[in-house]
Every structure is written in structure tokens, then in C-alpha cells.
Amino acid sequence: MTTEFHQFKLRIPVALMERIEAEAALGGRSLSGEIISRLETSFRPATVGELFAHQLSYVGHLQDEEEMLWMEFEALKKLLGEKPSTREGKSKLAKARRTHVESAAALDAARGHLVELLEQIKIAMGDLAEIATPSKRGRKKER
Known part of the structure; x- marks a missing residue:
């Protein structure tokens, strides 16, 4: 199954970007993978x-x-x-x-x-x- 991706430019504060990069490195993910994971988590219903x-x-x-x-x-x-x-x-x-x-x-x-x-x-x-x-x-x- 092929997943389509939408590519776009995003302005983000430097300090936030650095935090995301650090978390991606710790989790062994790409920068895109980290951002997608965090966005998906924010949409899941909370317990x-x-x-x-x-x-x-x-x-x-x-x-x-x-x-x-x-x-x-x-x-x-x-x-x-x-x-x-x-x-x-x-x-x-x-x-x-x-x-x-x-x-x-x-x-x-x-x-x-x-x-x-x-x-x-x-x-x-x-x-x-x-x-x-x-x-x-x-x-x-x-x-």
C-alpha cells in the first residue's frame, strides 16, 4: 500500500526545531518521522x-x-x-x-x-x- 505525502514549507522557531531534532535523534527517527509521530499522537483520543x-x-x-x-x-x-x-x-x-x-x-x-x-x-x-x-x-x- 502506497502512502501519499504532501510536501510544504514550514516556518518554525529555531529552538523548537532544535528540540524536535534532538528527540528525533534519541528516538532513531528522521525529522519528518518525529514530526509525523508527534502530530498523530496529538490526534489520538486521550485515556x-x-x-x-x-x-x-x-x-x-x-x-x-x-x-x-x-x-x-x-x-x-x-x-x-x-x-x-x-x-x-x-x-x-x-x-x-x-x-x-x-x-x-x-x-x-x-x-x-x-x-x-x-x-x-x-x-x-x-x-x-x-x-x-x-x-x-x-x-x-x-x-
Whole structure:
């Protein structure tokens, strides 16, 4: 069976190209083979475990970001005082407060997705356990 290929020019950042070349060399693939493999992998359906790991990583990132924003907000409050007197100070404080609230909302949403994925994993594991355990009706009586 013959596979047809489409050839085209691609502009890509030098640093990314160097990473792809290094990975291709490590994997013993041609540059084209490495790029095709990575593209094909990106289109395959993800497993629940992969989704969970990705979401867990995302939650960790959001927690770090939320903590950083909270520290920035507290530092800004201290710098400007609890009730800033200038319009610019009030604006900066309000913006920092909004950013923190948005970050906290994103973190809550990500945690919710993580809980949903965890439930899916529990259900899948239960299904697997059911499949792996023979039913009582199917067993022969041993004497």
C-alpha cells in the first residue's frame, strides 16, 4: 500500500526545531518521522488516566499562580494601605483584587474537572474489577 505525502514549507522557531531534532535523534527517527509521530499522537483520543494527569498538573499550576497573585495582592495592599487615597492606587488595588478572584475561580473550575475525572476513574476501575471477578453463577462447585 502506497502512502501519499504532501510536501510544504514550514516556518518554525529555531529552538523548537532544535528540540524536535534532538528527540528525533534519541528516538532513531528522521525529522519528518518525529514530526509525523508527534502530530498523530496529538490526534489520538486521550485515556482517562492521561486526562487526569494533565488536569492534576493544571491544578498545580493554577494553585501556584493563585498563591503568587495573592502575595502580589497583599503586597500591593500593604504598599497602598488598606484604603488607597489616589485614583491610581484604588485602580491598581481593584485590578489586583479582580485578577485574584478570576484566578481563584479558574482554580475552583479546574478542581471540579479533577473531581469529575476521578469519578470517571473510579467507575472505570469498578467496571474492570467486575470484568476480572468471575460471577458466582459461572463458578463450578468445588468439593
